[in-house]
Each structure stands twice: as C-alpha cells, then as structure tokens.
Amino acid sequence: MQKRGLLGIEPLTAAEIQPILDRARFYQPLQARTGKKLDTLRGKMIIHLFYESSTRTRTSFEIAAKRLGADTVTITAKGSSVDKGESLLDTLNTLAAMRPDAIVMRHSASGAPHFLARYLETPIINAGDGTHEHPTQALLDALTILDHKPSLAGLRVAIIGDIVHSRVVRSNLYLLTKFGAHVVLCGPPPMLPREFECYSPNVTRTFRIEEAITDADVIMMLRVQLERHGTFLDSSANEYFRSYGLRLEHLQAARPDAIVMHPGPINRGREIGSEVADFPRSVILNQVENGVAVRMAVLDLLLTGSLSRATEELPKAGT
C-alpha cells in the first residue's frame, strides 16, 4: 500500500513538486485578505508534534491548518510522555490510535519521520528532521524566489553558512537542482565537506563569500548552528562575520536584482549584517508569509488525496 505524506524533497520529481507550488500560489492572495478561513479541511484533525523548539515553522503549520478549517492539537516534547521515557515509536503509535488525519512532525534526529513511516499508516509531514530535510522550507523558498524571478531554471543561487548542519540546504539542493538552478555553496571548510558536490553536477563549492556572490540571482544565508559544533569552533560572532558574514558591499558583485533570503532565525552581526537584513531586496519576511501558503497547499493536497508519492522510501544513492 502506498503511504501518503511528505517526508522530503529527495523522492519527488519536479512534476510532483510543481502542483504544490501551483496550489500554494492559489493560496497566496488569501494571506492578505480579511476573513481568511476556509472549510477545505473541515472535520480533519492534524497533530503537530514538535520534539525540537520551533517558533516560525510550528506557528506557520498551525495557522495553515486553521485557515483550511482543520482542527489541530499541538504537542511539544516538554510535558508529554517523551519526558517519561517512552520510545518515539510507542508515542507515535499512541497518537495514531486516536486517528488523526495527519501528523506534522519536527524532530532533532535525522530520519526520525522516515523511521516512523515504516510502522505508521497515518500520513507524516516532515517539519524538519535533524540535519536531513525540511521540505516545506524548500517549497516556500522556491515560491518566494518565483515571486521575483520568472523561473528557477538557470538561476545562480548562492547558499552561504553552516552547510553541513543544515536541513534547509539539503531540501533546497534537491528542489533547486531538480528545476535546473545552479547552486553555489559557501562556508568555512569544516562546515562544507566536499561530498556536497555529489548532490548534482549543478552544485559547486567555494570557501570565499565574494566568489559565491558574484553574479548570484539569489543569496540565501544560513545560521551557524553553534550547538552542533561542540568546542571546535571559535564561537565569537566577530570571527565568523569577518570572513563569512554578508555585508552590504558584497551585494555589488551580485546581479542587480538579486534577492537575499534567510530561513531564520537570523543572527544579526554573525552571518548577516543588520543593514542587509533590512535592505529592500531582502525577502526574509516574504519567506515567512509564503510559508503559510505552502503549508496550506501541502495539507490540502495531502488530506484531499492528491499528494501520494512523497513518502516513498529513500532511494539508494548512486546517480
């Protein structure tokens, strides 16, 4: 039996992603309207299960579900059976026994939703798993880019920062290269292993931010995940910003219509200068707004049955 859900971008084809983006575009105007609530998902129950702290993603999913008329329950790791030593599988089986229509899940362990999907019939939407994937972030990033560019094909997208620890990067690498964009990854070598070039021939690496930004159409900045580096990183913001922080003068090398993105939360003065975050072609808040439209599209297509192939098991490597 084919399971429904959205575990990642990797197993999807461009032809499967396109309808989600189209549907998201359909929901975009709704965000600016008064009276935003629809009844598309009336009577559906969605559990939001967040094992890792999250403000924007959790709120965005909840708002998306509510705007579609679904009922929602939110569980965070604190105050649940998680604290009582129950295994993840037992917790999820318990929740699934209450017959929700979908489980939206954020977990600090890479592959946690993929592991659960082997045992659960309930559709799972991955709201970020460890350092693996964050599919709705890549979808909302694509939607945001397409608000400013006619197409993803041929774009030069620079992604700069803590690449190795970023699930946003991995989902974006899949999505952007499936649509023909060229991705330049940039960061200090310990945050940018050479294996990242294996994702696609359209992925290149550089350790120099100036080189990454040259002729870029899109500049995507990432937070340094200090908590994942242990003691092996000079943790001063200044040391990082000096070599890898995005400053206003860098943008002169980019295309004149280049946009600046950041999945948040942003650390001003570490990976991005304050004046860049607030600069007119920064689309950081548009990303947040598009997040709701994209998540509405995913929930809609998933719970009305049109998104079925997204949870297929991870294919083996070797392209």
Next chain:
Amino acid sequence: MSDPSQDLLIRNGRVIAPSQGMDTQADVLLREGRIAAIGPNLAAPQAQRLDASGRIVAPGFIDLHTHLREPGREHAETIESGGRAAAAGGFTSVLAMPNTRPVNDNAAVTHFIIQTARQQSPVNVFPVGAISEGSRGEQLAAIGEMREAGIVAISDDGMPVMNSGLMRRAMSYASGFGLTVIDHCEDLDLSAGGLMHDGYTAVRYGLGGISSTSEEVMVARNILLAAETGAKFHVAHLSTAGSVEMVREAKRRGLPITCEVTPHHFTLIDEDVTNYDGNYKMKPPLRSRKDREALLQGLADGTADAIASDHAPHPGSEKMQEFEMAPFGIIGLETALGLALERLVHSGLIGLTRLVELFSVNPARIAGLDRGTLKVGAAADITIFDPERRWTYDVNQTQSRSRNTPFHGHSFRGGPVTTIVAGKVVWQVEK
C-alpha cells in the same frame, strides 16, 4: 576405558586441514574428544556414522570476536544462547569479548564465564580479558590473574584505549605472557557524534560521519607501539583501505601484526544503509565501495588473517529507534560462513583452503589455541559445511536472543551442516 560405541566416524567427506597440508577425500574418526584417525575407508564397526559425502570437513571454526552479553545483559544474549548461535553458524569456539556488566577485568568474572560456558554452552568459550579496569582506560586490569583463570587475549573492545601511554604499557606487559592484544581501533575524538561512514551517504542522510582516519590513526599508533614493545597486536574488525595498507606494510616488515575482517564489512557498504534502519548501524561503520574492495583484496592476498563475526546482540526494542538512538552492532554468527562463501569463494576470490585458514587455522594461532588442526590427538572440534546448500536466513528462527541483522531474508548458497565439539554433534542443519 574407551567405549567404541561412543566413537564418531565422519565418512567420505572432503577433508581440508591447511595446517597439515591436507585436502583429500577421507574418513575422520573421533574418539574420547580427540581426533583418533584420518584416512580412506577407516574401519570402526562400532562407531556412530556420519555421512559427509559432498561436504567439507574442516577443523572447527573459531570466532575471534563474539559478544555474549552475560553477565549483565542477559535480555540480549546469554552464554548459552550465544553458544547455540555459534554452533548454528558452524563455530566450535568463540572468543567472548570482555565488555559485559561487570566487565571481565578480573579472575572472578573470567571464572564465571568459563564455568557457565562449561555447563551451558554447546561450543568452547574462550574469554578475552579487559586491558584496563572496567575498560575505563585508566589503569591496567589484573591481566596475569585473568590469564591464569583462562583468558586468551586482552582487549577493551567497544571502549578503545585512548591513552597511548596505557596502551604501550598494556602491550609491554602482555608480551611477557605472550598474550595477543586486540584493539578496536577508534579515536573517540575523531569519531565523536558519528553514526555512519563519513561519505556522501552520511551527508545525504544528515547523519554524523565516522571518518576512516578515526580508525587509521589508531591502527598506526598500535603498530608503532607493537613494534616498540614486541607485543602481538591484532586489529579487530578492520574496515578501511588505509588500515589494510598499514597492516600489509607491517607484515612486510615482519612485525607480529594480525587483523580480522567481518562478513558485513566485506559484504555491505555505506550506500546499503537504507531508510534509517538501525540494523545497518555498527562500529566500525559500513565503509565505502573502495574500502570494501581493499578488504576483499586483503582477504585474498593474506593481509587479513581471519574472518570474525563481531556478533553484537541488541534487543529489538533498542534497535527500533531513531537511527541516532539505536546502539551500534549486529548479530553475525549464523550468517558469517554463508556470506564468506558467497562473497569470497563463489565469487572466485579465494579457495576453500584459504577459507578454512581464515575461519579456523589463523584464529587458533592468533588466540594461541591448540586447535585449528585435524592432527591425530587434537581436540575433536569439527565444522562440516556444504558449499552448495541453498538456504534462506530467517532471523525469527535464530538461536540468538536478539534479531538485529541486516541479512534477514537473505538467500545463501552454502552454509554449515554439522558442528562437532569435543567429538559430539552439537548442531545439525534441519534436513
């Protein structure tokens, strides 16, 4: 006096005993736990008969690397259940790693293991003693006392000795007893946070990498220390191309360095780790395609001395977790021979004589055991296997208490048929 009706005559098998240069069609007569005679058409009218035609009769297989979990983690395995799994895999002896609870770091624990095995295990169990107290890597364990009690080697397997000074002292001390020092070579600082081989698959899955160098720096360190101290040093579950090359060079220089390779490392690679399945999680991790090629080459050219299972039972509840939460290790006693036949023999890489060296002759030598031979008077430990028998591994039928294997459902060509310990049949395949 001898009762001939208790004798066992293994008839008409292909007897392969590399230690005496034997590969011949013959009968083998076992009497009072010893090899009594080998030759064509032996006359032993009162002996029980075992037809071995079409099968290989070899000196009993010895697994240099088994975790029996008893004492302390009997829900995962016991000396009895692990012993039965060994017998079902064609092994007549196993070396029991010391990372039990308590750790086998003194004679009392060693005695317990030996006594329990004598009463409950169908196969011989030879304990490996800890290098350091509690395997904490701080102070040497009571190695001399444990040797008197019956340990055959020392190792802090699973909790590798990071302190080079302590390892140097351990090797020096062990050399006085002629004990082999076995090391699980892993620099814990280099492997910290790692869950699988450091390569593209780890990056793709967002799982922390365990670099090849985390093994290789310790192999290098230990070779240097062994050369300095004169100790016999054995690399446990060697997994990388770089390690193979270093052992090859050490042997070229005449150092007493040996190594073992596990069936899972010469069979699977990192790309086979599927769907965050904890049954593919072990240390060292499944390496790259290039590393596997080097291991196969090392097994063929004599660089690798032994095949060892690193049988590491964990209950299903522990493996059925997020990948990062699942413990490292898989069971392997029952699939070792099948995988070796498939990957090494049927692939044309090695012949059956070399296979018997890897499973029996060399492990006996490394552990200093008076076994691995079919000489008259030797212990009557015998492995009979059929290189062609077709069978499918169903882990639900395993003799082990645990089921953590990536080989469930695997179809094999060739496997064990009869396991004989001290002249007694302890396991026989179902017809």
